[in-house]
Structures are given as C-alpha cells and as structure tokens.
Amino acid sequence: NGPILGEELLRKISEHPCYDKNAQHKYGRIHLAVAPACNIQCNFCVREFDCVNESRPGVTSQVLTPEEALEKTRQILADYxxxxxxxxxxxxxxxxxxxxxxxxxxxxxEFPEITLCMSTNGLMLPEKLPEMLRTGVSTLTVTVNAIDPEIQAKIVDHIVYHGKVYKGVEAAKIQIKNQLDGIKAAVDAGIVVKVNTVLIPGINDKHVIEIAKKLNELGVYIMNVMPLITQGAFADLEPPTPEERKAVQEACEPYVMQMRHCRQCRADAYGLLAQDMSQMSEERRKVIKI
Ligand code: CLF
Ligand code: SF4
Structure with missing residues (x-):
C-alpha cells in the first residue's frame, strides 16, 4: 500500500527524520514557530502551550516573524x-x-534544496492547498482523530470556519470533510502525507483502525498514533499505556505504515529528533556538530 513516489520525493523522504526511521539519527529538522493562531479548540489543548496535535506542550514557544524565522534558519543551517x-x-x-x-x-x-514540511488540523486544507503547492511544501501532516462525526464531536469543542463558530457534530462534519477532501487533493498533487492520530482511551481507541483503513484508500504514506497528553478538558482521562498504543499500531500496520519514533517535539525544536537543540544550553549547542 502507499503512494508511488518520484525520485526527488524518494530522496526527500530518505532524508526526513519523521518519515523514515533510518533517517532520524542522521538528519534533522527545524521548526519555525511563526503560527500562533488556531481556528479550532481541541479538548486536549491548553492554548497557552503549543499545538498538541504535533507538539509536546511545555513552555510556550517564542513566536517569530517570517524575517526572524529566515534569520534563525540561516544560522542553524550554517552550523548544522x-x-x-x-x-x-x-x-x-x-x-x-x-x-x-x-x-x-x-x-x-534562499534554500531551494530544503524540504518544506507542515502540520495542520486540516480545517483549511482544501482552500490553502494551492498556496502550499505554490510555496513548494512537499511533506504534510494532518491530524485526524476520528472520521465519525459523533466521535470527533467529543474531541473538538468548536471550530471557527469562515468567521462562524460551529459546535458538536455540525463542526465535526465540516472538519472531517475538509480533512479527507484535503488529504486526497494533497496526495493527488504529489505531496507526501502523514497523518497523526491522538489515541484517546474510551473515546477513539476502538475507532483508530477505521481511520487507518480510510488512510489506505486515500494514499497516505505513514500514520503516527500518538499517546494522549492529559490536560485541558481531558485532564481527568487516563493516557493509553505503551502496550495499548502498540496494539493499535499493530492493528493499523496492514493498512498504512506506522511511525513509531515520534518525539512529540516543540513548535520551536531543531536538530535531530532525539536531541532537541532548542532545549540545550548555548555552550552545549556549539559542542554538538556532525
Ligand atoms: Fe516537524 Fe512534523 Fe514535519 Fe517532522 S515533527 S512538522 S513531520 S518535521 Fe516528527 Fe516531531 Fe513527531 Fe512531528 S517527531 S512531533 S512527527
Ligand atoms: Fe490546540 Fe487543536 Fe489548535 Fe493544535 S489544532 S493549537 S491542539 S486547538
């Protein structure tokens, strides 16, 4: 299963630490924290922290302007x-x-060779895809926590879509449709799509396999089943055990390749996945070179 990729994309994947487990120890990534606003409210998200769909909540990342982000990229790529x-x-x-x-x-x-990567909740994906293609994004993550609106309605409190607030099943239907239409269109346009699914015991744990089957139909490259980090409206839930997560990944594997080395990085992380240099002291950062 999985999409057929051209030579250029295969190279990019083989150098992408999240898409290829063999790349994680050799190649790194930079996250540029330029995107503070969000258009939905997930029940596991506390908004002072980073987006939990792709990041570990902790100390809030410092938001950069695009120019500051370019300068940061210059400095980091020169050193690493x-x-x-x-x-x-x-x-x-x-x-x-x-x-x-x-x-x-x-x-x-400035860096035409670099792979541009992005993660999103997918609400605006069908509309924003042309802009993503124009700027040359080649790897994309969409967080899909349910494809059944009744289940999704328990995970997302509300969405803000074209200036209007939607709640419950109505909101869930809009978001799921846009996620699935957007993923299909992105795959058709040659973007390599990864899906993150937050495993939430008692809410979507039995349903994740249905998501995996759908991802197979859509030509998604890889799926990352992430454990719930209990906070926000879900502060009282139990996170899944490592064994529960492993069992779900094994059940999904026949349908879509499974990522098992996610580090739930911060929105401003950089370096190898295993050594987020944004969290190291100045002194230590200079020591770590390849
Ligand atoms: Fe970043 Fe995500 Fe791109 Fe990787 S992270 S936007 S695909 S470059 Fe990777 Fe970090 Fe896990 Fe994300 S380990 S949280 S999966
Ligand atoms: Fe938080 Fe969800 Fe928005 Fe990410 S998509 S910032 S987890 S509300």
Missing part, C-alpha cells in the same frame, strides 16, 4: 548542515496564519 527539513508546526495551526506562507517563500528562495 545535517538539517534537511524546515517545518512549521505551530504553536497554533499553520493554515490559520498568513505568516506560514510568507515564511515558506523566504526559505524557499
């Missing part, structure tokens, strides 16, 4: 040439912030 991916993964939803595309354009003009 093993970084092959520049991504925008928050702190909010990249597609809810115009700065996302301004930043990608700046990076693209």
């Amino acid at each position: 040439p093993f970084i092959k991916v520049v991504a925008i993964a928050g702190p909010g939803d990249p597609l809810a912030n115009d700065e996302t595309f301004e930043t990608f354009e700046l990076i693209r003009n």
Whole structure:
C-alpha cells in the first residue's frame, strides 16, 4: 500500500527524520514557530502551550516573524548542515496564519534544496492547498482523530470556519470533510502525507483502525498514533499505556505504515529528533556538530 513516489520525493523522504526511521539519527529538522493562531479548540489543548496535535506542550514557544524565522534558519543551517527539513508546526495551526506562507517563500528562495514540511488540523486544507503547492511544501501532516462525526464531536469543542463558530457534530462534519477532501487533493498533487492520530482511551481507541483503513484508500504514506497528553478538558482521562498504543499500531500496520519514533517535539525544536537543540544550553549547542 502507499503512494508511488518520484525520485526527488524518494530522496526527500530518505532524508526526513519523521518519515523514515533510518533517517532520524542522521538528519534533522527545524521548526519555525511563526503560527500562533488556531481556528479550532481541541479538548486536549491548553492554548497557552503549543499545538498538541504535533507538539509536546511545555513552555510556550517564542513566536517569530517570517524575517526572524529566515534569520534563525540561516544560522542553524550554517552550523548544522545535517538539517534537511524546515517545518512549521505551530504553536497554533499553520493554515490559520498568513505568516506560514510568507515564511515558506523566504526559505524557499534562499534554500531551494530544503524540504518544506507542515502540520495542520486540516480545517483549511482544501482552500490553502494551492498556496502550499505554490510555496513548494512537499511533506504534510494532518491530524485526524476520528472520521465519525459523533466521535470527533467529543474531541473538538468548536471550530471557527469562515468567521462562524460551529459546535458538536455540525463542526465535526465540516472538519472531517475538509480533512479527507484535503488529504486526497494533497496526495493527488504529489505531496507526501502523514497523518497523526491522538489515541484517546474510551473515546477513539476502538475507532483508530477505521481511520487507518480510510488512510489506505486515500494514499497516505505513514500514520503516527500518538499517546494522549492529559490536560485541558481531558485532564481527568487516563493516557493509553505503551502496550495499548502498540496494539493499535499493530492493528493499523496492514493498512498504512506506522511511525513509531515520534518525539512529540516543540513548535520551536531543531536538530535531530532525539536531541532537541532548542532545549540545550548555548555552550552545549556549539559542542554538538556532525
Ligand atoms: Fe516537524 Fe512534523 Fe514535519 Fe517532522 S515533527 S512538522 S513531520 S518535521 Fe516528527 Fe516531531 Fe513527531 Fe512531528 S517527531 S512531533 S512527527
Ligand atoms: Fe490546540 Fe493544535 Fe487543536 Fe489548535 S489544532 S486547538 S493549537 S491542539
């Protein structure tokens, strides 16, 4: 299963630390925290922290302007040439912030070889896809936590879509449709799509396999089943055990390749997945070179 990829994309995948487990120890990524706004409210998200769909909540990432993000990229790539991916993964939803595309354009003009990566909740994906293609995004993550609106309605409190607030099943239907239509269109346009699914015991744990079957139909490259981080409205839920998560990944594997090495990075992380240099002291950062 999985999409058929051209030579250029195969190279990019083999140098992408999240898409290829063999790449994780050799190649790194930079996250540029240029996207603070979000257009939905997930029940597991506390908004002072980074987007939990792709990031570990902790201390809030410092938001950068596109120009600051370009300058940061220049400095980091000069020191760490093993970084092959520049991504925008928050702190909010990249597609809810115009700065996302301004930043990608700046990076693209100066570093045409670099892989541009992005993660989103998918609400604006069908509309924003042409802009993503124009700026040259080649790897995309969409967080899909349910394809059944009744289940999704328990996970997302509300969405803001074209200036209007929607709640419950009505909101869920809009978001799921846009996610699935957007994923299909992105795959058809040659973007390599990864899906993140937050495993929430008692809410979507029995349903994740149905998501995997749908991802197979849509030509999604890889799926990342992430454990729930209990906070926000879901603070009282139990996170899944490692064994529960493993069992879900094994059940999904026949339908879509499983990512098992996710580090739930911050929206401003950089370096190898295993050594987020944004969290190291100045002194130590200079020591770590390839
Ligand atoms: Fe970043 Fe995500 Fe691109 Fe990777 S992270 S936008 S695909 S470059 Fe990777 Fe970090 Fe897990 Fe994300 S380990 S949280 S899966
Ligand atoms: Fe939070 Fe991300 Fe959900 Fe937005 S999409 S509410 S930032 S977890």
